[in-house]
Every structure is written in structure tokens, then in C-alpha cells.
């Protein structure tokens with residue numbers, strides 16, 4: 001189940017009859033390194049490695065399981081504990097609000113989500129309330145037209161709340177309403193306020209935080225801020241088609257007490273999959 | 287007193303953690319700490335100096351050295367260059383290339399240079415609209431073709447236009463692309479072959495973690511860049527990516543993006559970054 005380089009490490013202790021402290025320490029160091037390289041939060045990595053080490057030394061492997069398999073299983077269990085659950089996305093009427101940092105992939109993911117529900121036989125509609133970024137309206141409108149999804153936006157209007165007041169009644173008859181918002185980060189207080197205002201009007205069923213797979217140690221702080229502001233119900237990791245491992249998603253999940261809903265791995269509307277913990281973990285430890 | 291390995295083990299570990307928490311990639315942090323360790327062991331410290339402060343000073347010096355590598359004066363380069371100077375902006379998706387071009391264009395305009403912008407992202411939805419809005423706001427000429435056109439042709443046309451009209455600077459935007467996408471990286475090479483740049487700027491974001499190393503290295507191998515602009519440093523990022531990129535490529539950081547407005551661009555100051563990173 002684990003990735004390549006960690007497999008090699010484990011092969012080294014394959015022959016070990018019983019696992020001694022030194023072997024475990026070396027193994028944990030390698031796991032620590034793999035997790036840090038994958039952008040998992042430093043404090044979380046330290047906490048995880050301590051637990052993995054303690055459990056590996058103290059727990060007896062179940063009958064028939066050799067010590068090496070036992071350590072692998074412990075690592076796997078600890079990670080599954082954090083992100084093992086894939087969000088439960090119902091295939092019915094709902095409103096979804098997309099939020100996240102600048103450039104993280106919200107607009108592209110909004111269209112991917114619309115496509116996902118469209119393929120499942122539902123009627124999606126998208127509203128653009130990014131009144132800030134030049135060309136945001138054109139970008140989302142074009143993408144929606146390409147997949148024949150209903151789109152509402154007001155090109156000249158700089159007031160997101162107004163656009164929603166006009167737009168929400170217009171898309172009332174659609175099954176899944178997706179609201180794309182402007183990028184923002186924790187320190188932009190006016191933008192955080194705007195996000196809260198949007199939330200108040202929309203009262204969405206889902207608030208998805210779109211997180212770039214390459215995000216580093218900031219993932220934890222940003223997820224926390226977004227969660228404190230409007231409450232995040234799911235994480236979507238974008239750009240997993242590069243070399244980034246998406247380790248920031250671990251903290252995002254624990255900070256928001258939610259789960260990973262989807263992963264995006266490409267620029268087209270088809271490049272969205274439901275999150276699968278096993279594949280993600282094996283890539284994380286690669 | 288001679289510094290021995292044991293006395294600096296813990297301070298070095300604490301500092302490595304500090305680097306990692308500041309978004310310095312682990313390979314880079316390991317190498318920097320290892321170098322410091324080798325240099326310090328066996329060297330002398332004064333009796334009243336604590337090992338911890340010697341190590342901290344060594345780290346500050348090492349970081350400054352990494353991030354001051356091959357420092358360039360962008361303003362001087364532009365002023366001395368034969369016109370039109372052609373600058374191409376490259377990087378992975380969403381890092382801030384288009385916005386950074388607008389900031390640089392704004393800066394050059396304030397310095398009384400004539401500037402033309404090439405809408406070299408002919409792929410992404412709304413890309414041409416986005417850069418056109420910036421060009422209009424800045425009162426600058428934009429060269430564009432229709433969406434889906436060959437980006438090399440757009441950039442080539444912009445150079446021809448600049449030569450004919452005696453324009454000082456051409457800023458070429460390119461589509462964001464994954465460093466692992468062979469076809470897109472080949473396309474980038476083609477753009478630079480058809481319309482050779484005088485200067486290539488790699489735009490990456492301060493919020494990127496370990497992947498900053500991968501992408502900087504691969505972009506630098508494919509289309510060697512002359513300098514880097516690190517965007518989104520205002521997102522409370524300690525900016526460790528600057529260390530990762532400078533260490534991996536040996537190329538200098540030119541500017542930092544500190545917000546979404548045209549004026550949110552500051553000249554890179556190694557001391558400012560290192561001080562912020564270590565605190």
C-alpha cells in the first residue's frame with residue numbers, strides 16, 4: 001500500500017525477526033522525511049512520528065503478521081485516522097459555496113463540480129461573485145458555456161451581495177447551485193468580511209475549501225481562518241497532476257474537522273474524481 | 287572554546303524545524319544545516335558566546351548567502367539593454383504571472399519606458415480578457431490573437447510591433463503549465479525559440495512548499511530563467527520558497543508580490559526576507 005521509496009525502507013527490515021528500537025527509529029525518521037517532503041504540517045508530522053514509534057515498539061504484531069507489515073499497518077492506520085473518510089456528497093438539491101486562496105483553482109473546480117453533477121443527471125447552475133479579478137466573469141461564463149451549464153453573473157457589478165440577491169431567484173429551479181467566489185487569504189480582513197456576507201445570503205449546504213496540492217505550511221493557518229469565518233464542510237485538492245503531494249490537506253482536514261471531497265488533476269471539466277484515501281496516502285508516502 | 291558536535295546538535299535541529307515551518311523545502315533545509323554543521327565543528331567560539339547564538343548567526347549568514355546569489359539590478363538591466371527588451375514570464379498554473387506582468391508594466395511605465403504586452407496565454411478561458419483589462423487600465427498596447435492561436439505567433443508579432451514602433455519593453459505572458467507536462471514544456475521552448483527573450487522571469491508563489499524545488503528546477507532546465515518573482519508574500523508566508531528556489535537554481539529573486547494591486551511589488555531585499563524568516 002505504501003509508495004516506492006518507503007517500500008525500499010521496509011524491505012530493509014523485512015528480515016528482522018523482532019523490531020528493535022534502533023530499526024524503528026530509523027524507519028520513523030524516513031517516514032517523517034517523506035511526510036515533510038509531502039508538505040504535511042511540521043507539528044503534525046512530529047506528533048505522528050512519535051505515535052508511530054511508540055505503537056511500533058509497544059504493540060505486539062497480531063498473529064501471522066511480521067513486524068515489518070505491522071509497522072506499515074500502523075503508519076497506514078495513523079494516516080487513515082486523519083483523512084480516511086471521503087466526504088459524503090449527496091446526489092440531490094444543494095447549494096455549494098467555493099472558497100480558497102488566490103489562484104488555488106476555485107473557478108476551474110466550480111466547472112468540474114458542475115460537470116460532475118451534470119454527469120449524474122442533475123441540473124447544475126453556477127453564479128460568479130468574483131467581482132474583483134479582471135476577466136473572472138468571462139472566464140467562468142466561457143467555461144460554463146462549453147459544458148452547457150446555466151450561468152449567472154453581472155459583468156459590471158462590483159457588489160457580490162447584490163449579484164446574489166438578483167441571481168439566486170433566477171437559478172431557483174436548478175438542482176445544484178454552485179457559487180464561485182474571489183480568492184482571498186486570512187490577512188485580507190475586508191475580503192474575509194465579504195466572504196461572511198456572501199455566506200449569510202446564500203446559506204449554502206456545502207462550503208468547499210479549494211486547496212492547491214503544492215501549498216506548504218500555510219495550509220493549516222489558512223484552513224483554520226476559513227473555517228472560523230464560515231465553517232468548511234469539505235476540502236477539494238487541486239493540481240494533483242503535477243509533482244505536489246497535497247500533504248497540506250491533512251491539516252486542512254483536521255483544522256476544519258471535515259474531509260476531502262474531491263481531487264482535481266488537470267485543467268478540463270473532466271479532471272475531477274471523488275477522493276480515495278488509499279491512493280492519496282500511497283502517493284503521499286511515495 | 288572549540289565547538290563540538292554535541293553542543294550544536296539541539297540548536298541545529300531547532301533551527302531546521304524553524305526553516306521547515308517557514309516553507310523551506312526539506313532537501314534545501316537539510317543541505318543548509320549540514321553545511322553549517324560542517325563549518326562549525328572544530329571552529330572556535332568565545333567563552334561567553336552560547337553555542338545556540340553561534341549556530342543562529344551561522345544560519346543567518348548561510349541563508350543570506352543563498353538568497354543573495356547572483357543578485358541582479360533589474361532597473362539597471364532594463365536601462366542598459368538594447369531596445370526592445372523582451373521579457374517572458376513563465377511558471378505553473380495560478381502563481382500570479384499575469385498579475386505580475388501588470389505590476390511590472392506599471393512600474394516600467396512610471397519609469398517612462400514605453401511598454402507593449404503580448405497576450406501569450408491563448409489557451410485558458412478568460413486569459414486574453416484578463417490581460418486586456420489590465421492593459422486597458424494601464425493605457426498600454428496589447429498584442430493578441432484569437433483564443434486557441436499559436437502563442438509563439440502572438441509573441442513574435444509583439445516583438446515585430448515593438449521593433450517597428452521603437453517600443454522599449456515587450457512583456458510576454460504565457461499560459462500556466464505543469465513542469466511535468468512534456469508537450470506544454472516543449473511549447474514553451476518553441477515560444478522562446480521563435481521569439482527569443484532577452485530576459486526570462488519565473489513566477490512562483492510564496493505559499494508553495496516543497497514543490498517549489500521541483501518546479502523551479504524543471505523550468506530552469508527546460509527554459510533557463512534569469513530571475514524569479516515570488517508572489518503572494520502578503521499571505522502571511524514566511525517566504526521560505528525564496529530560499530528553496532535560490533538554493534536549487536542559483537538564480538536571483540528580483541521582486542516580491544505583496545498583494546493584488548499594481549503597486550504591490552517590492553524590490554527583493556535579502557536581509558528583509560531572512561530576518562522575517564528567522565523571526
Ligand SMILES: Nc1nc2c(ncn2[C@@H]2O[C@H](COP(=O)(O)OP(=O)(O)OP(=O)(O)O)[C@@H](O)[C@H]2O)c(=O)[nH]1
Pocket residue numbers: 100101102103104105106107108109130133136181182183184238239240241264265266267271379380410462464
Ligand atoms: N494542471 C492543473 N491546473 C489547474 C487545476 N485546477 C486549476 N488549474 C489551473 O490553475 C490556474 C488557476 O485556476 P483558477 O480556477 O483560475 O483559480 P482560482 O482559485 O479561481 O483563482 P482566483 O479566482 O484568482 O483566486 C488556471 O490556469 C487553471 O487552469 C488542476 O487540477 N490541474
Ligand SMILES: Nc1nc2c(ncn2[C@@H]2O[C@H](COP(=O)(O)OP(=O)(O)OP(=O)(O)O)[C@@H](O)[C@H]2O)c(=O)[nH]1
Pocket residue numbers: 102103133183185377378379380381382383384385386407410413460461462463517518519520521542543544545546550
Ligand atoms: N494576495 C496576492 N494575490 C496575488 C498576488 N499576485 C497574484 N495574485 C492573485 O493570484 C490570482 C492568480 O493570478 P494570475 O495573475 O491570474 O496568475 P497566473 O499565473 O497568470 O495564472 P494562470 O495564467 O492561470 O496560470 C489572482 O487572483 C491574483 O489577483 C500577490 O502578490 N498577492
Ligand SMILES: [Mg+2]
Pocket residue numbers: 106107108130136181182183
Ligand atoms: Mg477564480
Ligand SMILES: [Mg+2]
Pocket residue numbers: 383384385407413459460461462
Ligand atoms: Mg495568467
